[in-house]
Structure formats: structure tokens, C-alpha cells
Amino acid sequence: MTTDNSGDVRLAGISKTYGSFSAVHPLDLTVPQGSFFALLGASGCGKTTTLRMIAGLEEPSTGTVHLGEQDVTHLPPYKRPVNTVFQSYALFPHLDIFENVAFGLRRRGIKSVKKQVEEMLDLVQLGEQARKKPHQLSGGQQQRVAVARALINHPKVLLLDEPLGALDLKLRRQMQLELKRIQTEVGITFVHVTHDQEEAMTMADTVAVMNGGRVEQLGAPTDLYENPQTTFVANFLGTSNLIKAEVDSGSGDEIVLKAGDGKLTLPKARCSAPTTAGGTVLVGIRPEKISLTHADDAGEIPAGRNRVSGTIAEASFIGVSTQYVVDSAVCPALAVYVQNVDRDPRLVPGADVVLHWSPAHTFGLDAAQDIDAGIETVEEEAA
Amino acid sequence: MAVVTEAPPPLTSTSPDKPPRRRGRWTPYWLLLPGILWLVVFFALPMIYQASTSVQTGSLEEGYKVTWHFATYWDALSEYWPQFLRSVLYAAAATVLCLLLGYPLAYLIAFRAGRWRNLIMILVIAPFFTSFLIRTLAWKTILADGGPVVATLNALHVLDVTSWLGWTSGDRVLATPLAVVCGLTYNFLPFMILPLYTSLERIDGRLHEAAGDLYARPFTTFRKVTFPLSTPGVVSGTLLTFIPAAGDYVNADLLGSTDTRMVGNVIQTQFLRVLDYPTAAALSFILMAAILFMVTFYIRRSGTEDLV
Numbered sequence: 001m002t003t004d005n006s007g008d009v010r011l012a013g014i015s016k017t018y019g020s021f022s023a024v025h026p027l028d029l030t031v032p033q034g035s036f037f038a039l040l041g042a043s044g045c046g047k048t049t050t051l052r053m054i055a056g057l058e059e060p061s062t063g064t065v066h067l068g069e070q071d072v073t074h075l076p077p078y079k080r081p082v083n084t085v086f087q088s089y090a091l092f093p094h095l096d097i098f099e100n101v102a103f104g105l106r107r108r109g110i111k112s113v114k115k116q117v118e119e120m121l122d123l124v125q126l127g128e129q130a131r132k133k134p135h136q137l138s139g140g141q142q143q144r145v146a147v148a149r150a151l152i153n154h155p156k157v158l159l160l161d162e163p164l165g166a167l168d169l170k171l172r173r174q175m176q177l178e179l180k181r182i183q184t185e186v187g188i189t190f191v192h193v194t195h196d197q198e199e200a201m202t203m204a205d206t207v208a209v210m211n212g213g214r215v216e217q218l219g220a221p222t223d224l225y226e227n228p229q230t231t232f233v234a235n236f237l238g239t240s241n242l243i244k245a246e247v248d249s250g251s252g253d254e255i256v257l258k259a260g261d262g263k264l265t266l267p268k269a270r271c272s273a274p275t276t277a278g279g280t281v282l283v284g285i286r287p288e289k290i291s292l293t294h295a296d297d298a299g300e301i302p303a304g305r306n307r308v309s310g311t312i313a314e315a316s317f318i319g320v321s322t323q324y325v326v327d328s329a330v331c332p333a334l335a336v337y338v339q340n341v342d343r344d345p346r347l348v349p350g351a352d353v354v355l356h357w358s359p360a361h362t363f364g365l366d367a368a369q370d371i372d373a374g375i376e377t378v379e380e381e382a383a
Numbered sequence: 384m385a386v387v388t389e390a391p392p393p394l395t396s397t398s399p400d401k402p403p404r405r406r407g408r409w410t411p412y413w414l415l416l417p418g419i420l421w422l423v424v425f426f427a428l429p430m431i432y433q434a435s436t437s438v439q440t441g442s443l444e445e446g447y448k449v450t451w452h453f454a455t456y457w458d459a460l461s462e463y464w465p466q467f468l469r470s471v472l473y474a475a476a477a478t479v480l481c482l483l484l485g486y487p488l489a490y491l492i493a494f495r496a497g498r499w500r501n502l503i504m505i506l507v508i509a510p511f512f513t514s515f516l517i518r519t520l521a522w523k524t525i526l527a528d529g530g531p532v533v534a535t536l537n538a539l540h541v542l543d544v545t546s547w548l549g550w551t552s553g554d555r556v557l558a559t560p561l562a563v564v565c566g567l568t569y570n571f572l573p574f575m576i577l578p579l580y581t582s583l584e585r586i587d588g589r590l591h592e593a594a595g596d597l598y599a600r601p602f603t604t605f606r607k608v609t610f611p612l613s614t615p616g617v618v619s620g621t622l623l624t625f626i627p628a629a630g631d632y633v634n635a636d637l638l639g640s641t642d643t644r645m646v647g648n649v650i651q652t653q654f655l656r657v658l659d660y661p662t663a664a665a666l667s668f669i670l671m672a673a674i675l676f677m678v679t680f681y682i683r684r685s686g687t688e689d690l691v
Contacts, residue, residue, distance in 0.1 A: 090589040104597035
């Protein structure tokens with residue numbers, strides 16, 4: 001299976017424009033055979049349009065779509081070896097579950113479908129429901145029928161368009177694991193479109209973060225999280241603290257920056273911005289990487305760590321951790337998540353504290369970008 | 384309400400509570416009363432009156448008496464069965480034509496018309512703004528002997544074929560079965576299009592995409608998804624066309640001849656010219672029973688109650 005690349009999806013210079021509006025800017029993307037690939041972004045970022053171009057439901061304005069060696073750019077959907085799990089499932093209401101699942105097989109002229117359909121229904125644990133109509137099933141069951149209906153055709157690529165969007169949170173988590181299990185079991189390439197960053201990170205091997213019709217960054221979930229290249233990715237995936245700092249000197253593998261009165265160091269490899277002396281860089285740090293020490297104990301902080309001093313503005317206890325908002329001279333409202341291992345009773349709103357973290361966890365971004373990119377969109381989706 | 388009664392007020396718990404509830408219980412019936420009265424006065428009573436008329440004997444001069452003379456039914460049926468048969472055939476032909484013409488148009492309006500949708504809908508309904516009689520008379524002009532339509536059909540030798548089939552006679556279209564069926568089709572077409580459109584328009588466009596995604600070619604998608612989902616519209620459309628067409632007499636009267644008389648024409652003549660009220664009433668009941676029977680059979684067969 002590893003040498004077979006018939007399940008590769010290759011998009012070359014693919015774009016889609018509606019009148020003067022560019023839904024997808026020219027885009028190159030390769031999804032290797034057998035991988036679980038997620039297109040992540042807020043609504044209107046072009047992720048669904050990209051998926052629909054792979055499915056053949058949307059004709060690209062420019063560029064080509066290859067599946068393995070085959071150019072499918074101009075093939076109608078019914079001739080493409082791909083299947084789609086639609087948002088809100090699009091199950092045929094007049095057919096029962098069995099016939100819904102058998103639909104693709106029957107269209108390809110396969111007469112004896114019974115065994116295959118029953119096996120597939122067992123895979124998604126719906127063997128008992130075969131003779132029910134879609135509207136008699138719950139949302140989660142309908143979702144599984146939609147997956148079964150697509151998978152039974154053994155497509156080269158399975159496309160999933162926000163398949164879990166209509167489910168409640170608990171069922172969603174359960175279905176994420178279920179889909180991941182099925183993908184591992186059948187070994188088909190999955191391309192999954194979602195706006196839920198947690199969903200993308202739990203399920204996918206590779207995530208492409210899309211924004212405004214472009215891919216902002218592509219990589220493994222840990223890569224994207226630990227080393228974001230743009231402010232959008234830094235803010236859209238989890239939370240980031242971004243501090244405006246001035247480049248002081250760059251020596252060897254490290255860059256030294258000036259933020260307020262203090263100095264911050266940043267590994268050169270983790271900085272995606274140009275670093276000429278005197279230029280501005282956004283220094284990023286994830287809230288959970290920061291340690292919080294009361295100002296009285298500042299002397300105990302090991303040397304070589306980045307430090308920022310400030311005052312606790314808010315503290316909220318969440319059980320496993322406590323989330324602090326710290327106001328400092330270099331950046332208002334820094335977020336800090338502290339594991340509740342040994343709670344320091346002095347860390348209450350109003351207390352003076354020193355934030356410190358390892359330079360290795362710091363990342364640098366181009367300051368020419370919008371520092372708040374990706375923040376609003378997350379809130380919109382949540383609302 | 385339930386919450387209020389569960390927590391019993393200590394003192395005047397029974398008396399102030401009961402009167403409003405009693406009044407509330409009767410409200411639906413009061414609201415139904417006008418409708419029920421209307422039905423009784425204008426539907427039930429005339430039906431009973433007609434039923435009694437159909438079993439009366441007598442004459443205009445001596446007056447009619449109820450004699451339970453059921454033979455009128457048998458006589459009416461044996462004398463006028465050709466007109467009955469013709470009514471069913473013409474109405475069926477018109478219904479099939481309406482379906483063939485109306486389905487593509489309804490499909491177009493529902494899926495392809497885009498911003499033209501409302502305009503086409505208005506065009507479909509527009510003929511209703513003129514009277515039924517005027518519209519039918521207009522067809523007299525359209526199909527007039529030697530007119531452009533007939534001349535064209537004649538030149539294309541279409542009339543030779545229809546004439547051979549017995550639908551037209553010679554180089555005339557007017558006063559032939561074809562003219563009557565054309566008139567029926569035209570007059571009842573909107574009754575076919577509107578329910579078809581309503582049921583097509585309700586179909587989720589993603590189902591078409593899903594079918595295409597599952598290897599169905601466009602025509603297969605239509606056959607396996609679109610058409611099955613539109614059957615409620617097909618059933619109500621055919622009923623709304625067939626039932627009034629079977630009882631219609633205006634088209635046969637204006638566009639047909641004595642050879643194209645439908646049962647509606649017979650009933651009209653019996654009531655208004657021959658003044659044989661029992662026969663006319665019996666014919667009406669036979670027509671009603673026949674349609675009820677056919678419709679019941681049709682709905683059973685099409686299994687619409689099973690659809691979503």
C-alpha cells in the first residue's frame with residue numbers, strides 16, 4: 001500500500017473565482033495516499049470550495065486536479081473515484097438505510113450488494129437499522145450512514161465536508177475517534193474540511209490552515225501549534241501571546257530582542273520574520289509554556305529564561321489549571337495557564353508577578369501582519 | 384394550566400376556575416360553526432336533495448315524486464356510457480399531456496430559472512386573470528379552419544396522421560376530439576404545474592450532488608432521486624387535473640361537436656334543456672362515484688401516504 005500512490009490528491013495552481021470574488025487563490029497542495037488531511041479555517045475561507053473542486057461539484061477557474069496519475073479536472077463527479085460525506089449528510093429520504101448505502105454500488109451495475117452493504121453497516125454499527133428511513137435515525141446514526149454510503153464504494157479518496165458540524169459536543173468527540181478508527185482500518189485517503197481546530201488537530205496527520213482563500217500554513221498538528229508562521233495560525237490554533245519587540249542583536253543561533261526595559265531571546269530557527277537590527281518582530285509564546293512566579297521570589301528564577309514582569313488582572317480557576325490574565329508594560333492582557341500542582345496562595349488579582357519561559361518555546365512572527373488575525377473568526381464560529 | 388391546578392389555591396379554588404375552562408372547551412366548536420353551517424347548507428343539503436331527485440319519477444306537468452326508482456341509474460348508464468367513457472379518456476389524455484408539458488416546466492422553474500423564477504411563475508398563473516370561458520373561446524380562434532395553426536399542421540401532414548387515428552377529421556381541428564383535449568390541457572395545465580413545482584422545489588439540491596457523487600449520471604439522478612421525491616406533486620397534480628377535466632363541459636361545448644360530447648354536456652343538457660332532473664341527478668352521482676373509485680385506486684397504487 002505504501003508504494004501505491006493512486007490515492008494521492010494533487011492540486012496544481014487550482015483557483016476558483018465567482019465574478020470578481022476569489023474564493024480560492026491559486027493553490028498547490030499534495031495529499032499523500034492513505035493520509036488523514038484536514039483543511040481548517042473559518043467559514044468563507046475557501047476550504048469547502050477546495051473540497052468541492054476535488055469532488056467535481058465545482059469547476060476550478062484555473063489549475064488541475066490529479067488523483068494519482070489521473071487528471072480529473074474536467075471529469076464530472078459521477079466519473080471520479082472519490083466520494084463525499086456531505087454536511088448535513090444529504091441522505092436520500094425516500095430510500096431506507098440499506099438502499100442509501102447500496103446506492104453507489106447499484107449505480108455501478110453491481111447486482112449482489114447484500115453482503116457488502118451488511119458488512120459496511122456492521123462497520124458503522126448500524127446493522128439493526130437497515131430497513132429504517134433516514135428520518136427515523138438520530139443525527140449521529142445518520143452521520144454514520146453517510147460515511148457508510150461513501151466508504152462502501154472503496155473510493156480512492158473520501159471527502160468529508162464538516163461531517164460533524166450538526167452533532168452535539170459529546171457525540172462529536174465520539175465520532176472523531178470513530179472516524180479516525182475507520183480511516184486507520186480502511187487505509188483510504190481522507191480529506192476533512194472543518195472549522196473546529198481541535199477536531200482538525202485530534203484527527204488529522206496533516207492540517208492545512210486556510211484563510212481568505214489561501215493556505216496560511218501546512219504541517220503536522222504539533223508543528224502548526226508549536227511553530228506557527230503567521231499571526232493567523234498562532235491565534236486560530238489555540239491561544240498565543242504576541243509581544244511587539246525590537247531586534248537588538250542577532251548572534252549565532254539566537255536573536256536578542258528588546259521589549260520594554262527587558263530583553264527576550266528567540267532561537268533563529270523559530271523566527272519566520274526578517275531580523276535586521278532595529279526592526280520589529282512579534283514574539284509569540286503559548287500561555288501554557290509560561291511559568292508564573294510572585295515578584296518576591298523573582299530571584300529564584302533560573303538564569304537564561306525570558307522574563308516579563310506584570311500584575312495579575314484576573315484569575316479563573318478551571319479545575320485542572322488556573323487561567324490568569326496578566327497586565328504588563330510590554331503587552332496588555334497576557335494569558336497564562338498554570339497547572340494546579342502546587343498553588344501559590346499569593347497569586348491573586350493585584351499581585352505583582354514575573355512571567356518566565358524557556359527561549360526554546362518562543363517563536364517569532366513578522367510584525368507587518370495584523371496582530372489580531374484569527375482571533376475574531378474563532379469567536380464568530382463559537383457564537 | 385396544569386401547574387396552576389397542581390398547587391391548589393386555599394379558598395375559592397373551584398368556583399372561579401371552572402367557568403373560563405368550560406367556555407374554553409367549547410371555543411373550537413364555536414369557531415367551526417360557520418364552516419359547518421356553510422357545508423350543511425351548500426353541500427350536504429343539495430347532495431341530499433339531488434340524491435332524492437335521482438330516485439324520483441314523474442313529469443314537469445304532474446310534478447315529481449320520490450318513488451325509489453333506481454332504474455334511472457341503470458337507464459342513464461346504459462344510454463350515456465359512451466359519454467362517460469369519452470370523459471374518462473379525454474380527461475386522461477389531457478392529464479397525461481399536462482404532465483408531459485408541466486413537468487419540464489416545473490423542473491425548470493424549480494431548479495434552473497434563477498432570477499427568472501418569479502416571472503415564469505407569473506406567466507403560468509396569468510391566464511387565470513381572464514375568465515375560463517374567454518380562454519376557451521380564444522382556442523376557437525387559434526384552431527380556426529384555415530388559420531395558421533391548422534394550415535401549418537396540414538402542410539406538415541400532421542393532420543393526415545391524427546385524422547387516421549380519429550383525433551381530427553379531414554383538414555379540420557376544431558370540433559374534433561383533439562380540439563377538446565387541447566382545450567382541457569390548456570385550461571388545467573396550471574393545476575398540474577403548481578403542485579409539481581411545490582414538491583420539486585422542496586427537494587434539497589444537495590441530494591442531486593450526492594447522487595452525482597455516488598456515480599449516478601444526470602438522467603439516473605432524475606430517475607432514482609428527483610422523480611421519486613416529486614411523486615406527491617405528480618399525484619396531487621394529476622388529481623387536480625383529472626377530476627375537474629372529467630366533469631368539464633365547457634371545452635367540449637365550445638371546441639367540440641356532437642361527437643365529442645362528454646358526460647358534463649349530457650348532465651347540462653338534461654338539467655337545462657330536456658328538464659329530465661332525475662336522469663341528470665343520477666348521471667351526476669354516477670360520475671362522482673366513478674371518480675371517487677378511480678382516485679382511491681390511484682392513491683392506493685401510488686403509495687403516497689408512505690412518502691415523507
